[in-house]
Amino acid sequence: MADQAHPSPVSPGQMSSGGRSKGAAVTISGVTKTFRNRSRSTQALTSVDLTIDRGEFVTLLGPSGCGKSTLLHIVGGLITPDAGVVTIDGSTPHAARSKKQFGLIPQAPALVPWRTVHENILFLSTLNKRAGQTALPPTQIDELIEAVGLTDFCHAYPHELSGGMQQRVALVRGFALGAPVLLMDEPFAALDEITRASARYLLLDLWSRTGATVIFVTHSIPEAVILSDRVVVMAARPGRVAAVEDITLPRPRTPEMEDETVFLDHLRRLRNDLRDHHT
Ligand code: ADP
Numbered sequence: 001m002a003d004q005a006h007p008s009p010v011s012p013g014q015m016s017s018g019g020r021s022k023g024a025a026v027t028i029s030g031v032t033k034t035f036r037n038r039s040r041s042t043q044a045l046t047s048v049d050l051t052i053d054r055g056e057f058v059t060l061l062g063p064s065g066c067g068k069s070t071l072l073h074i075v076g077g078l079i080t081p082d083a084g085v086v087t088i089d090g091s092t093p094h095a096a097r098s099k100k101q102f103g104l105i106p107q108a109p110a111l112v113p114w115r116t117v118h119e120n121i122l123f124l125s126t127l128n129k130r131a132g133q134t135a136l137p138p139t140q141i142d143e144l145i146e147a148v149g150l151t152d153f154c155h156a157y158p159h160e161l162s163g164g165m166q167q168r169v170a171l172v173r174g175f176a177l178g179a180p181v182l183l184m185d186e187p188f189a190a191l192d193e194i195t196r197a198s199a200r201y202l203l204l205d206l207w208s209r210t211g212a213t214v215i216f217v218t219h220s221i222p223e224a225v226i227l228s229d230r231v232v233v234m235a236a237r238p239g240r241v242a243a244v245e246d247i248t249l250p251r252p253r254t255p256e257m258e259d260e261t262v263f264l265d266h267l268r269r270l271r272n273d274l275r276d277h278h279t
Contacts, residue, residue: 071234
C-alpha cells in the first residue's frame with residue numbers, strides 16, 4: 001500500500017495510488033467534535049487524522065451519522081472542532097475560507113432561479129474575481145460547460161432543466177471558481193441511479209481538467225470506488241476513521257471498469273470494512 005512519493009502521512013494507511021504526490025493540501029490531526037444541547041451530547045468525531053495530497057480525490061464513506069458532513073464542514077471552516085488541527089495549504093480553515101480556497105458543492109444544486117445557466121455558473125466566479133480571488137478564465141469555463149453537455153442550455157433558466165442537468169450546472173459552478181480544494185457533500189444524492197452513474201464520469205472529467213483536490217462525501221460504495229484515489233471508511237458512535245482503502249484502478253476511469261475484478265474486489269473489501277465497524 002505504501003507509496004514512497006508521499007512525504008507526510010499523519011497516520012498509517014493513507015497513501016494515494018493516483019500518483020498525485022505534490023505535498024499535502026489538507027491535514028487533519030486529532031480532530032474531535034462533540035455537539036451538545038440541553039438534553040444530550042453527541043460525539044460526532046473522535047481523533048480523526050488524515051492527510052490529503054494536492055490534486056487527490058478522497059472520499060469519506062460511511063453510514064448516516066458517522067460524522068462525514070461534520071468533518072467536511074470542519075475542513076471548510078464552517079464548524080470549529082473541540083480539539084485537533086486542520087490546515088489547508090498551511091492556513092487555518094477560517095483563513096482558507098476567507099481566501100476563497102474552497103468550493104462547496106452541496107446536495108441540492110441551489111441555483112439562483114432568475115439567473116440563466118451561464119449566469120449561475122459565472123456569478124460566484126465574478127464575485128471572487130472582483131475580490132481579487134481566483135476563478136478560471138472564461139474559455140476554460142466554456143470548455144467545462146461543453147464537457148457536461150450544457151452548451152445549448154446556457155441561456156435556459158433552472159426550472160427548464162432536469163434535476164440531473166441542474167446538478168451538472170452546480171458541478172461546473174464549483175469547478176469554475178478555480179478553488180484549489182473542492183468539498184462535495186453527497187452531490188448526487190437526489191439523482192436517479194442512471195443519471196447518477198453518468199454524473200460520476202462527468203465529475204471525473206471536470207476534475208481531471210482542473211486538478212483540484214476533492215473531498216467527496218457519499219454512502220455509495222460503487223461511487224466511492226469509481227471516483228477516488230482513496231476511500232476513507234468512517235464508523236459511527238463515535239464518528240471515526242475505521243479504515244482507509246487505496247483504489248488501484250488506473251485513470252481515466254471508465255464504466256467498463258465497473259465489471260472488472262479489481263473494482264469488485266475493492267467493493268467487497270469496503271463492504272466488509274463497513275460491516276465490521278457497523279454499530
Ligand atoms: P453524516 O454526515 O455521516 O450523516 P453528520 O456529520 O451529519 O453525519 O453527524 C454526525 C453526528 O453528529 C450525528 O449523530 C448527528 O446527529 C450529530 N450532529 C450533527 N450536527 C449536529 C448539530 N448541529 N447538533 C447536534 N448534533 C449534530
